[in-house]
């Protein structure tokens with residue numbers, strides 16, 4: 001069993017063989033992955049050592065102290081937080097070897113093709129169709145035997161689709177069975193000529209997300225994740241991990257949204273009032289409790305399988321971000337109302353706390369929608385954590401094709 005001392009030793013060996021000051025960033029990240037120090041709880045050969053997840057902090061601290069580069073989760077968050085645990089949990093050995101390394105080092109960005117114009121909270125109602133076509137010529141350079149699937153439909157709110165190389169995609173493969181049972185999970189090549197990505201401008205002025213039109217997109221069967229018709233179960237792994245990944249990001253003390261407002265408070269005494277002081281202190285404590293709860297939750301996770309408690313964490317994250325960024329705007333008074341740059345951009349990073357107070361305030365509005373709305377997460381906490389009666393579900397035994405739309 002790998003322990004902290006062994007991990008420290010391995011990290012120092014990595015640093016000695018690849019000094020961060022003189023090693024190319026990507027080369028360093030590849031060497032870190034190959035040394036099993038990327039995510040220590042992943043299996044050997046896939047960036048890990050099969051070590052307890054809690055020991056990742058030991059590696060991270062050594063690397064940070066040595067000034068080593070990181071893989072910038074703001075750029076590859078969907079790959080790291082959602083695609084990777086799903087591939088680990090349901091992928092074939094070939095899929096794990098093909099996808100996890102370029103994903104972790106950031107050579108390949110991932111996006112998530114789940115939501116549709118008619119299927120958001122009720123994701124299982126999705127209508128994008130995948131039909132098997134054993135005869136057609138495969139367009140994928142990475143196709144293996146097993147034939148292709150042909151996918152048609154529309155997805156929406158797809159963060160980072162404009163920079164993504166791959167997507168995790170769920171599509172309907174059997175309309176004749178109830179909605180949860182006829183879904184299959186795929187890895188979609190975003191460079192397929194049938195994939196069209198159009199920007200959607202947000203309240204911040206930027207287009208961090210997109211709508212994505214899929215027209216006769218061919219996906220080789222070797223890029224299916226899990227069994228045909230079992231996509232809903234596979235997607236649960238993605239969604240549960242998404243909540244932990246959004247709500248439980250690893251941040252230092254006074255990191256995240258509470259950081260900038262605390263700094264302003266310290267540096268600008270002329271803005272202070274007694275009332276704002278009380279609110280800031282309360283929010284500071286709540287942010288610290290949420291941060292530590294996130295740390296504990298991450299340490300308890302077995303690779304790939306978080307439970308409904310991640311939904312509670314994500315709820316707290318959204319509420320705190322919105323309250324803290326609101327307080328920051330109030331503290332800054334008129335200055336807080338300025339929004340200097342509303343240029344339409346298509347950013348490469350998803351950054352909740354970047355730029356200025358106005359940006360933080362506006363961007364935080366999406367926190368209670370993305371990764372599951374507050375209302376839906378409250379339902380999950382009510383049913384699966386508190387054991388309260390479930391919402392009535394009248395459509396669970398009706399074939400998808402017979403549902404009212």
Ligand SMILES: Cc1cc2nc3c(=O)[nH]c(=O)nc-3n(C[C@H](O)[C@H](O)[C@H](O)COP(=O)(O)OP(=O)(O)OC[C@H]3O[C@@H](n4cnc5c(N)ncnc54)[C@H](O)[C@@H]3O)c2cc1C
Nearest residue numbers: 112113114115120121157158159366369370371372373375
């Ligand atoms: C910034 C941002 C980034 C996103 N990125 C992605 C992405 O990369 N990929 C992706 O697939 N999706 C993404 N989404 C989409 C997101 O997952 C959906 O917006 C979300 O699931 C809600 O779906 P909807 O917008 O269709 O709203 P709806 O489901 O139509 O909900 C409308 C309202 O009804 C409420 N409601 C719905 N059902 C219930 C219920 N059972 N009980 C109580 N209230 C309910 C909701 O809480 C909400 O207030 C993103 C969204 C945002 C804001």
